[in-house]
Every structure is written in structure tokens, then in C-alpha cells.
Amino acid sequence: MNTGTPLVEMNNMSIAFGGVQAVDDVSVNLYPGEVVGLLGHNGAGKSTLIKILSGAYKADSGEIKVNGTPVTINSPRDARANNIETIYQTLALADNLDAASNLFLGREITNAFGMVNDDAMEAETRKIMARLNPNFKKFGSPVSALSGGQRQSVAIARAVYFNAKILIMDEPTAALGVHETQMVAELIEELKKQGIGIFLISHDIQDVFKLCDRVSVMKNGQLVGTERVEDVTEDDVLGMIILGKQPQRAA
Amino acid sequence: MSQSGTAETAGTPAAPPQPKGFAALGLDMRLVGMIAALFVIWIAFAAFTDGRFLTPRNIFNLTIQTVSVAIMATGMVFVIVTRHIDLSVGSLLAVCSAAMAMLQTQFLPDLLGLGSPFIWIITIICGLIVGTAIGAFQGWMVGYLTIPAFIVTLGGLLVWRNVAWYMTSGQTIGPLDPTFSIFGGINGTLGETVSWIIGIVLTIGAIALLAQSRRAKASHGFPVKPMGAEIGLGVIFAGSILAFIWVLNAYTIPERRLERMFEARGEVLPEGLVMGYGLPGSVLLLIVIAIVMTVVARRTRLGRYIFATGGNPDAAELSGIDTRMLTVKVFAIMGALCAISAVVASARLTNHSNDIGTLDELRVIAAAVIGGTALAGGIGTIYGAILGALIMQSLQSGMAMVGVDAPFQNIVVGSVLVLAVWVDIIYRRRAGL
């Protein structure tokens, strides 16, 4: 693999907040059917990097290509138009609305009169939740009444429902139980088979080794390096994260 | 909010037991509480006034006194739901009222001739434009310039009140156009027959809505309420609507006024004829606005985005919602509703006075908050705000009727506001909202 045009290329991305250079000249890419893990210490700039791709932030410099074509992503709408879906670390749910309203927020199903069709949206939500988290039953409650894991499954359902080509997952399993984490792992495998590319941010190195094809490690806003998981050991990656040093090449 | 991620892994939970009796109606308990509070207030005042408080005449007056604040309160729900506040509504009402008064008494008669049948409609359209434009302008300052709404509208409170003063040189402007004055209440009632027809149309509409919602739920295989509860709800709705119409029809037009009405048409009052006032036009206007605003809140994307933005502005933005433009729209709606309230308020007095709408911002905010709108944003209902306005007005009128001294009236109303919010906080905590 890794031949042909990448699904996404982010070249020389930089962004600063006030004096903080949150992302500093970082380049990463992603191929169809591939999972790329983004690793790094807290505050390394992982979330900021992917928020540029999802339209939440505008980069100071750098170039984004989707399927080899340069694109401008100035807003979350632009990202969605490029089939980029995101599960944010903060989940980005409106706590006062129910699961269906959150799932379809910004893309409501409407009837012939342009009126929001809540029943149709709930029916769709029930369908996708049956696949992702069959134990989920709280369709009538605002998401503030859900557990952390249930909220996370709503955020995952929202990203998966709209047939994303590029999926960004920022610590998608942080609040999930063992069983639900397993289901997300299976989901990632299934999405890979469909040719979807996934950026996965996680602090769990074992998970990353299990699910990812490549890892990109960031430290203090800069890219330490990108490696194929079969070429490195967990210790190598830990060294990259903590010390920012390149793994020793065996010849 | 529990953070335990494994809570839902334990087997499929058993279906919740079907609620029985009153709970089966599935009513919003907050709404039930407010209606109960309203009834307690009414019965208490009736007891202190030998029943005078609950005569058709007083209920009629109560409704027309509530309309102006209630109309603005529906818009304030949207403003507060999006985590803003509008302190300028009373002044905005005044500036719209002043503009409309000047138009219909000075400029338009010169232009179109005194008594032209177009004066009232052109006046109202211009008033709406003024209100909407000022609202949108304030919304633009809040949304795009990111000046806090509290400051923008606090400034607006001073600015617009004094713009109104300047426009009219502080004078009372009147009498207003007779057609325009129809929107004031007592000068524009619909009579018994039309009122009954409207009551029946509203009843049929309410029942059709219940049936349609049940069918839609059933067609998707969602759980529905037991049929008995649904019928019970229909009976409650129909009963309340028709009882309301019946009370308004029971307030009869005094004989002398009736005589004059017939004289004006060149007829003689038939012996023993009794006619009820029926539904005031201003109350019908409020009903229409309540329905439209409820549809906007619940059934349109705009409403969905208003609530989403109030619940989590960042999430709304990340979902592609233009929250800045949304702010402009919310304040523009508020401005338009201030203009409509200006029509009702000035028409009720049949003139524009310099102090019209003074302190209305407090009444409107209080009505929305008593009606369950959370200042933290994201939560609020249109019907709650209208009920809140009715509760406030009931207290005010009731105390006036009982003969409570003016300072005590305000002390009570202020205390009730604080008490109501406290009760609401406790309720929400208990209900886990």
C-alpha cells in the first residue's frame, strides 16, 4: 500500500495562538483504507492539527490536498463538503438536545415544507445506534442525561452516519467501557475495508499498534516522525513521544 | 452527568413500566406546576375580592393587559436561550410606537389624506421595519463585533427611549387611526360567533395535531402513550380552549355602548339584545404569534440551531452553524416582536405616550424566566413565557384590585420572580435536568 494518491495530504501546516506555536511546520498524509495514529504528549498539538483539517481552525500557513487536489477548508461546512467527519475530543454535543438532534445537527432531515422531521431522524438514529451500541436506549433524553460513554457513542454515530471518506477520531474511546472499545475497534476495521481513511488520536500505545498502519508522533507542535507500525517497537514509539528521538534503524 | 463508561454494558434493560393515571398524560411537569400556581393565585384573589377577580370582565381585562408583554416574552425566550439578554425591549417598543404614532397622525394623513384606509397598514409595516432593523443592528453588534448583549442592549435602553422622546418632543401623540386602534383589545373584539368559530378551529387543530403525532410515532414503531391518555389530553385541550372562549363571550357589552354602536350604523338597538365581546383581536394576535414561534422553535432549522447554540455554542459552530448570523436573526425577531407589541400597547391606550413600555424589559425578562427559560441558555418554551406573563399580570392586577399599596405590589412581584427561579432550580436539580 501507500502508493498512488493519498486521500489527504497536509503539507507544512503551521498555526500559532498568541505566542504559542501550537503546530509548527507539520506534514502528514493518509491513504484510503489506512489508519494513521497521531501520538504525542498532552499539548503536543494533535487536536489543533486535526482541527485545521476539520475546519475548526484556519492554519497560518500550509497546504491541504484531498485526493491530490488542493482544497481550502475555512469552516466545518467546507470539511463536511469534502467528506471529512470528525469526532472531537470534547465530543461537541449540544447537551440540551437529544441524540437524534445532535446526530443530524446542521444536516437535519426536513419534510416537503422544510420542517424538521424529528421522527425520521430518530428512526435513523435508532438504526445506526443498533449497529454501534445496541444497549443504547435513551433516545428521548437530552444528551446531558447520558453517561460519558453513551455520549461518546452518539459522537461516533454522527461521524459515521454521513458516509465519511476521511474520518478524524480524537481519543474516541477515552470514556468507553471494554466492550464498547472493542466495538469501536471492530468499527474501525470495518471502515478500513470500505476504503475510508482514519486519523486516530490516542494515548493508548497498544491500541494504536493494534489498529493503526502508521504512526505520526508530535512533540511541542513539531512532527518527530512517521513510522509504519511493523517497522518499530512500542519502546521506539515511546522514545519518540517522550524524548523526541528517531528510532534506531536496524541497518 | 456520570462518567462511567461501562454503565450501559449490563444486559438490555427491561422496558420501563408504563406510567399510570396522571403521569400517563406525559405532560411537562413544569407546565403543570405553573398552571397550578396560576390557579392558586386566581383563587386566592377571587377569595379576597368576593369573586370579582374571576368575573368574565376581569379575565377579559387580564388577557388584554397581558398581550403586549407576552408577545415580547416569546422573542425573549430565543434571546435568552442563545445565552444573550435584551434590556432594550421597552425602549424599542417606545421608539416603534413613536415612529408609528408620528406616521399615522402627521405624515401619512398629509400624504394620503386624512382617514385614508391605507394609513394603518402602512404604519404597521413601517413600524415592523423599524423594529426589525434596530433589532438586527443590535444583533450585529453582539454577533459580529462580539460586544456582550448586556452592554449593547443596556446602551439601547437609553438610546432608543430618548430617540422616541426626541421624535415626539416628549408629547403624547393621539388619537391614533381608528383601524389601527382595533389591535388594542376592547376596541377590536371579534364578537361571539366569530370567537366560537375560532375556538372550534383551534380545538380541531389541537386534536388533529395530537392524532397526527401519534400516527407518525406509531408508523416508525416508537412507543406511544396509551390511547386513554391521548384522549384525556385531547379533552383537556378542547375544554381549556372552549372554556376560554366561553368566558370572553360571557363578558357582555354594556347597553349604552351597544346603543351607540347601533346608532353609528344608523340602526336602533333591538329590545333586550345582549352581545358578548368575545375574543379580542390582540389576544388572537398573541395566539397566532405563539403558534408561529412554537413552530419556529420546534419544527424549523432556525429553531433547532437557536437551541443547539444555547446548549453548546462551540458544538453548534463545529456543526457548521453560522452562530453570528444566528444572533442577528434572533435579535431581529425580538425587534419585530417589539414593533408588534408597540402596535398593541399604543392601540390599547389609543395614543402614544412618552413613557410607553417603561420597565417592560424587566416584565418581559421576568415572564420568560418565570416561564422556565434558563439564563444559562439552551432551555425555554414559548408557552412557558406566555404563562409567565399571565402570572405576573395576574399578580399585578389582583393586588391592585385587592387594594394593595403600589410599593407593596412591586415588592411582591420582585420577590415572586426570585422565588420562582429558586423553585425552578430545585425542580431541575430533583428532575436531574
Ligand SMILES: Nc1ncnc2c1ncn2[C@@H]1O[C@H](COP(=O)(O)OP(=O)(O)OP(=O)(O)O)[C@@H](O)[C@H]1O
Ligand atoms: N484555542 C486555543 N487558544 C490558545 N491556545 C490553544 C488553543 N488550542 C490549543 N492551544 C494550545 O496549543 C497547544 C496544543 O494543544 P492541543 O489541544 O492541540 O494538544 P493535544 O496534543 O491535543 O493534547 P491532549 O493530548 O492533551 O489532547 C497547547 O499548548 C494548547 O495550550
Ligand SMILES: [Mg+2]
Ligand atoms: Mg487533544
